[in-house]
Amino acid sequence: MKEKERLSDVSWKKWGSYVSNREWGLVREDYSEDGDAWNYTNHDTAEAKTYRWGEEGICGICDDMQKLVFSVGFWNKKDKMVKERFFGLSNGQGNHGEDVKEYFYYLDSTPTHSYMKMLYKYPQNAFPYEDLVKTNAERSKEEPEYELIDTGIFDQNEYFDIFIEYAKESQNDILVKLTVINKSEKPAPLIILPTIWFRNTWNWGYDSYKPQLSSEDTTNIKISHKDVEVKN
Secondary structure (H helix, E strand, C coil), X not given: CCHHHHHCCHHHHXXXXXXXXCCCCCHHHCCCCCCCHHHHCCCCCHHHCCCCCCCECCCCEEECCCCEEEEEEEECCCCCCCECCCCEECXXXXXXXXXXXXXXXXXXXXXXXXXEEEEEEEECCCCCHHHHHHHHHHCCCCCCCCCHHHHCCCCCCCEEEEEEEEEEEEXXXXXXXXXXXXXXXXXXXXXXXXXXXXXXXXXXXXXXXXXXXXXXXXXXXXXXXCCCCCCC
């Protein structure tokens, strides 16, 4: 089927790359008493928050109402946390305001999201979270930003090129392919965590319905949601 034909059928846009790279620090998720969205949530506290209006992830996809979300996490066995979201500085932390401190590239996408491809460069050593925060805080607005590459973490090519691809067999049948290239000359561990979850709508006064994820065997997850058609 050609993309021109798919464009005439809106159901091909039911699933797409509608997941934000960052939900923390946004005004729509601010429930502070003083309206200080930047300090209400940041990267370090994001994992403990239940968002109301959206979700975040690395190369995530979801349905057009963002009821069901899929994304991928990574761990190099050296980081202090699983890489489930891109790291960045809030408005007050960056010497030029908010700034993501990662390297990722959107390589391809059709208008209906029938095919999508992204590249993420994930370091093999411990991510320099503290160094990025501290050094940027010490710089004035007249100085350049202190970026991830400036930390030297890529100097020995000790990182992974991670290509993430999505291809639709049909409107509701989506294939996912990950290709990982070790750019270093040495072997390095990498744990890949494909993750699927529901946006929490039941704690915000909409209704009490809770969708379910269940395991029928060691290789399949059954998804049950009254508002989302899923091929199990």
